[in-house]
Amino acid sequence: MPPVIEISGLRKTYRKRSRKPHQALDGLDLEVAAGQVHGFLGPNGSGKTTTLRALLGLISADGGSMKIFGEEAPARLPHVISRVGAVVESPQFFKHFSGRLTLQLLAESAGLAKTRADEVLEQVGLRDQANRKIKGYSLGMRQRLAVAQALLKQPELLILDEPANGLDPAGIHHMRALLQWLAHEQGVTVVVSSHLLSEVQQLCDSMTIVSNGRRIVDGAVDDIIAGHSGSLLSVKFADPAQLTEAKDVLTKAEEQVSVTAEPNRLVVTGAPEAAWITKTLADSGIYLSELITETKNLESVFLELTGTAPQNGQAVQVGQPIQTATDPDAAGIQIPVAAPVGADSAEGGQQ
């Protein structure tokens, strides 16, 4: 089955008379397969909303190609838009109408049965608030109403920009269950952009991570995390004075290995295996006191891949140019691993 969304080489530069042109998308690629929840992740200002707006014909792109259900966008959008539900920009509702009346009017204007309004209100958990005026809705309730609006026409593709925005923990749980049910039981393809990495890890089947208007990585969530795990080893010594010598030994022994010295440990990436470290150091008469493989979560993988982990205590600034691990221009540049990692003694801890 062809991908539901295919974006290739998308470019967009915002131009304003008073300001320098700003390149928001720099050849971005995105592919989303049918029937799954796909996460669209990236740091602030990395181009997620711009991509979704361009895909939906809300802004024009400068270059690249986009397809939805195999149809060129934006040229063929009128032929497929009835199959797409989206919440990309905060929808404006008439505040003096109730949620139910709003959805009933929208259903009617789209030629749908009025009863659809109650079905979607139930689905997003707003049944008991349906008769309240929208001006009394909280941010999370408005977010649910927006999703309800997107669900009215039973879309085959649902695109949501930050769906968890404003939701309380129960609301996030509810939204996750709803989106997974739509994808896995109803065959709807769901695309969500989000900053909540733990949420994406729980919610999504696959994801695309973007940075500076370009795709950095895509694939199944589990594969991406697994593909970037396991090679990070924390090495400690009874005498911290040995750190410098041990770092030298490891760096010289194997070109691929990257070693970062922290005050009380070495962080090693790219080692062939944990036992290699033990042996290499022992061969030089250095004995370690602790060797731990640290598994990464999505947050640490994200920070590493997008280069947005704070380094030396300094926050990376929004829009600051970074060179990513997969940047072809960044050959030889190691992204320092300063990401929070969940320590886990997968290799057995002390050796």
Ligand SMILES: Nc1ncnc2c1ncn2[C@@H]1O[C@H](COP(=O)(O)OP(=O)(O)OP(=O)(O)O)[C@@H](O)[C@H]1O
């Ligand atoms: N209308 C606009 N005019 C000028 N620049 C814009 C406009 N909209 C977005 N940008 C810029 O384009 C870049 C990408 O913005 P975009 O909103 O697509 O990022 P994002 O990944 O959705 O960010 P966030 O996660 O913060 O919502 C940012 O640098 C932003 O400042």
